[in-house]
Amino acid sequence: xxxxxxxxxxxxxxxxxxxxxxxxxxxxxxxxxxxxxxxxxxxxxxxxxxxxxxxxxxxxxxxxxxxxxxxxxxxxxxxxxxxxxxxxxxxxxxxxxxxxxxxxxxxxxxxxxxxxxxxxxxxxxxxxxxxxxxxxxxxxxxxxxxxxxx
Amino acid sequence: xxxxxxxxxxxxxxxxxxxxxxxxxxxxxxxxxxxxxxxxxxxxxxxxxxxxxxxxxxxxxxxxxxxxxxxxxxxxxxxxxxxxxxxxxxxxxxxxxxxxxxxxxxxxxxxxxxxxxxxxxxxxxxxxxxxxxxxxxxxxxxxxxxxxxx
Numbered sequence: 001x002x003x004x005x006x007x008x009x010x011x012x013x014x015x016x017x018x019x020x021x022x023x024x025x026x027x028x029x030x031x032x033x034x035x036x037x038x039x040x041x042x043x044x045x046x047x048x049x050x051x052x053x054x055x056x057x058x059x060x061x062x063x064x065x066x067x068x069x070x071x072x073x074x075x076x077x078x079x080x081x082x083x084x085x086x087x088x089x090x091x092x093x094x095x096x097x098x099x100x101x102x103x104x105x106x107x108x109x110x111x112x113x114x115x116x117x118x119x120x121x122x123x124x125x126x127x128x129x130x131x132x133x134x135x136x137x138x139x140x141x142x143x144x145x146x147x148x149x150x
Numbered sequence: 151x152x153x154x155x156x157x158x159x160x161x162x163x164x165x166x167x168x169x170x171x172x173x174x175x176x177x178x179x180x181x182x183x184x185x186x187x188x189x190x191x192x193x194x195x196x197x198x199x200x201x202x203x204x205x206x207x208x209x210x211x212x213x214x215x216x217x218x219x220x221x222x223x224x225x226x227x228x229x230x231x232x233x234x235x236x237x238x239x240x241x242x243x244x245x246x247x248x249x250x251x252x253x254x255x256x257x258x259x260x261x262x263x264x265x266x267x268x269x270x271x272x273x274x275x276x277x278x279x280x281x282x283x284x285x286x287x288x289x290x291x292x293x294x295x296x297x298x299x300x
Binding site for chain 1: 163164165166167168170173174175176177195197198199200201202203207208209210212213214216217242243244245246247248249250251252255
């Protein structure tokens, strides 16, 4: 059932280090519809640590928020055209800006959960808000501006 | 000569995925003094790509800017105390905010150059501006707010 596949496994993105299913060395996050937005859950490896071995690296957090947010923008664009994700012509977005507040240390030994919602769309631009939580607490929030590649 | 070692190889950070010399699976960037700021040069691997195999991933760019900027904050703090980097008691910073503008696609087949300068210091907070360039063009700029861990 296509509806149960992640955006990425439906073909939203192929090669990307953060979310491409074809990238064996990447983070391979998987994003799914949930209500009006998207959710992803991901388990860090020990080498994804920050300055302390117990916390998740801020750059990895940025990658997760960036990729999950752009995948929502892409999935939303396919849905707006009433087309399956990954169908031709392919829809691609690039990140124009990312702004992340790191609210508290993110424990590395817990799965993280990403929740994204679209906050605004203007022409080719889509703004997505995304939170990252672990152990039931929001550890980081971000806004990503994606621009559709025409 | 200690002065020729990178901040990281002097012990600014040990385990971090972006810059820790002890993290065999990390990016292992190396930051050096240059004028009043810091410079780092780094060569991407093919799997660090974005949605296209020809461009560098935005999350990797965020990691590079984050780590290089915090390393400058750390090195500056040691210098302000007239102590060698890595000496005891150790100085650590965490990222509170990162804001990055992606100005143009960053080619993945070229080395990237990071240049960071401190723009403001208030108590435990240090703001660092950082640019990332490749093939002689600035592809991304960012501001990182680092907070000293006491």
